[in-house]
Amino acid sequence: MYTIGQISEMFGLPISTLRYYDKQGLFPKMKRVSGIRKFSDDEIEALRVIECLKKSGLEIKDIKQFMDLCVKGASTYPARKAIFEKQRENLLAEIARLNNVLDMLNFKCWYYEQAICDGSEDRVQSMIPDKLPRDIKIAYENAHRD
Amino acid sequence: MYTIGQISEMFGLPISTLRYYDKQGLFPKMKRVSGIRKFSDDEIEALRVIECLKKSGLEIKDIKQFMDLCVKGASTYPARKAIFEKQRENLLAEIARLNNVLDMLNFKCWYYEQAICDGSEDRVQSMIPDKLPRDIKIAYENAHRD
DNA sequence: GCTTGACCTAAAGTCAGGTTTAGGTGATAT
DNA sequence: ATATCACCTAAACCTGACTTTAGGTCAAGC
Numbered sequence: 001m002y003t004i005g006q007i008s009e010m011f012g013l014p015i016s017t018l019r020y021y022d023k024q025g026l027f028p029k030m031k032r033v034s035g036i037r038k039f040s041d042d043e044i045e046a047l048r049v050i051e052c053l054k055k056s057g058l059e060i061k062d063i064k065q066f067m068d069l070c071v072k073g074a075s076t077y078p079a080r081k082a083i084f085e086k087q088r089e090n091l092l093a094e095i096a097r098l099n100n101v102l103d104m105l106n107f108k109c110w111y112y113e114q115a116i117c118d119g120s121e122d123r124v125q126s127m128i129p130d131k132l133p134r135d136i137k138i139a140y141e142n143a144h145r146d
Numbered sequence: 147m148y149t150i151g152q153i154s155e156m157f158g159l160p161i162s163t164l165r166y167y168d169k170q171g172l173f174p175k176m177k178r179v180s181g182i183r184k185f186s187d188d189e190i191e192a193l194r195v196i197e198c199l200k201k202s203g204l205e206i207k208d209i210k211q212f213m214d215l216c217v218k219g220a221s222t223y224p225a226r227k228a229i230f231e232k233q234r235e236n237l238l239a240e241i242a243r244l245n246n247v248l249d250m251l252n253f254k255c256w257y258y259e260q261a262i263c264d265g266s267e268d269r270v271q272s273m274i275p276d277k278l279p280r281d282i283k284i285a286y287e288n289a290h291r292d
Numbered sequence: 293g294c295t296t297g298a299c300c301t302a303a304a305g306t307c308a309g310g311t312t313t314a315g316g317t318g319a320t321a322t
Numbered sequence: 323a324t325a326t327c328a329c330c331t332a333a334a335c336c337t338g339a340c341t342t343t344a345g346g347t348c349a350a351g352c
Contacts, residue, residue, distance in 0.1 A: 052247075052250055052254075052289075055243075055247050055250070056247045056250065056251060057247075074261070074265060074266055074267075077258050077261045077262045078258075078262055080258050081254075081255060081258035081259060081262065084251050084254040084255050084258065085255055087251055088248065088251040088252065088255060091244060091247060091248050091251060092248070094244065095241060095244050095245065095248065097201070098237060098240065098241050098244070099241070101198075101201050101202045101203075101237060102234065102237050102238070102241065104198055104201070104202065105202060105230050105233055105234040105237060106234065108198075108227075108230040109227060109230050109231055109234060112223050112224075112226050112227035112230065113227060115220070115223045116223045116224055116227065119220060120220055121220075143198075
């Protein structure tokens with residue numbers, strides 16, 4: 001059993017954040033002794049899950065939903081799996097999007113490199129979109145595909 | 147020359163957003179005729195750049211900085227290139243992070259699949275971390291690497 | 293007996309990136 | 323001449339995830 005201050009140290013999270021998470025219902029099993037929060041192994045595990053789910057882009061209210069499912073036992077395994085599967089779909093789409101953005105940035109870096117060489121954007125502008133070098137053209141096309 | 151309503155249609159952006167961008171200084175060259183904004187090709191190009199830079203995760207104030215560089219002419223090509231290069235570094239790091247998160251989600255999906263089969267988490271818990279199947283173990287390790 | 297330190301609460305504040313509201317101007321249509 | 327429409331402004335409001343503030347409890351040390 002740990003106090004909020006000890007948990008704050010352990011996870012490198014401000015005490016105010018831990019109290020905020022508690023208020024949002026992220027520690028549904030947490031006990032108190034004369035008003036003071038007692039963090040047990042359950043809450044430590046919950047915090048690890050919270051950090052994971054936050055990294056994956058889930059909102060607090062969705063994390064709460066997951067925590068509530070956890071309390072309800074084995075019958076909620078499918079629902080919990082569904083949350084992770086949906087988030088995996090979201091993440092795959094996001095990674096694909098970011099790879100297109102990366103191509104846009106690659107194109108822009110190349111563009112300004114040419115402009116710096118030439119002292120103007122005229123030549124490089126005139127190359128868009130058909131006279132670009134092959135790999136740059138591919139990046140340009142990826143960047144402008146939605 | 148277009149009105150704010152026409153541009154709103156063209157880009158599918160609310161008028162309020164265009165006014166907000168203007169207020170943030172994202173159209174440094176924009177003209178007005180008796181108080182009314184006139185969007186020219188310059189502003190249309192600016193909007194395309196804004197959408198690109200926003201997709202890449204840049205904040206409004208950084209986009210403003212870029213727009214201000216554009217106004218200052220060819221001497222700012224290196225500074226503009228630097229902005230894109232820095233953002234490319236950020237994005238590469240973000241994509242790498244998201245790939246680790248993806249491994250975490252893959253692991254969690256597998257975990258609950260096993261738990262659903264077994265009707266409990268006992269067996270799958272006991273496999274962590276050394277008795278996991280090879281590809282799951284790799285996902286688990288990637289997910290827990292920072 | 294009083295200060296310090298760790299805990300507690302409710303409520304207000306912060307930040308980004310907008311959106312909404314309330315009120316105003318000027319051209320066109322009935 | 324009056325209603326409507328597209329534009330304008332400043333300022334308030336919104337959301338999410340916290341953080342800060344102001345005030346309160348309680349045990350330990352001097």
